[in-house]
Amino acid sequence: MVNTLVNILVLITLISIIMIVVFLLLAVFHFIKLDRIKALKMLKFTAIPIIFMILCMLAYWDISPEYEVNKANVANTSEKEPVAKVETEDVTWQDNVKEIASLNSPPTEKFDTIVAYAKKYPATKAEIKEFEDYIIAEYKNKKYLADVQNDEYMLGNIFKSTVVNRYYGEEETPINDFVFGFYQNSNYTFKGLESTNSNAIKYNERQMDNALVAIEN
Known part of the structure; x- marks a missing residue:
């Protein structure tokens, strides 16, 4: 008026x-x-x-x-x-992994995206321990390379191993060496650079076995 x-x-x-x-x-x-x-x-x-x-x-x-x-x-x-x-919504790392996995992009781009995210992820000590236990368990049951076409599963493994390796940095410890081998094998097979039975993969697994013995002793 x-x-x-x-x-x-x-x-x-x-x-x-x-x-x-x-x-x-x-x-x-x-x-x-x-x-x-x-x-x-x-x-x-x-x-x-x-x-x-x-x-x-x-x-x-x-x-x-x-x-x-x-x-x-x-x-x-x-x-x-x-x-x-404005709506606040907590987005978990699982949500991001799922979203990246659903992208219509080649494996190399998905890999780069998840690694970039993992390098910035603020992991807690509890999560580091959780990721370590998970990685060891997946390797022991030989599941970690059983389905390299499963983008969400493979990207989740790459995410966890990257987070753990970033946490330890250049520190040479059995767990860091073991997780790095896990990361390399997940990386190579996911991107199709190596088959699951290639010499490079088997060599890494032998190194991982040695690291695993040191971890458990």
């Missing part, structure tokens, strides 16, 4: 200004033609739009505080609306 009233006052003010200009121009025109009577009439007519303009300005000043408050409320409302619409 206030906005509408302000718009009407502005419109009347603009019309009044136009009328003032027109009457003044007519007055000047009649003065030039030495018709002082008509010129004075035009000047008198000029007083009418001037009065309207003054009244509109007074009315605007009277309602302007309310108008400014209304604008402020609208601005505050528009600023707060997006905040109300």
Whole structure:
């Protein structure tokens, strides 16, 4: 309602200004033609739009505080609306693995994506231990290369082994060596660089067996 009233006052003010200009121009025109009577009439007519303009300005000043408050409320409302619409949702590493696995991309791109994510993943010590136990168990039951076409499973293994290796860094320990072998074999077979029975895979597994003995002793 206030906005509408302000718009009407502005419109009347603009019309009044136009009328003032027109009457003044007519007055000047009649003065030039030495018709002082008509010129004075035009000047008198000029007083009418001037009065309207003054009244509109007074009315605007009277309602302007309310108008400014209304604008402020609208601005505050528009600023707060997006905040109300924001939804927080915890995305787990499992969700990311599943999403990457579902991409219509070649294995190499999926591998690069999951490794990049794993290198930034803020793993807890509990997760590191969980991943280590899982990797050892998957290797022992010979499941880790049983289905290299299963993108979600293979990417999950690559993710876990990358996280563990990043945690230990360059530290030469049996668990780090074992997990690195697990990572290499998962990497090569997932990308199709090696078959599951290749000499390179078997060599890595022999090294992993040695590391596993050291871990369990």
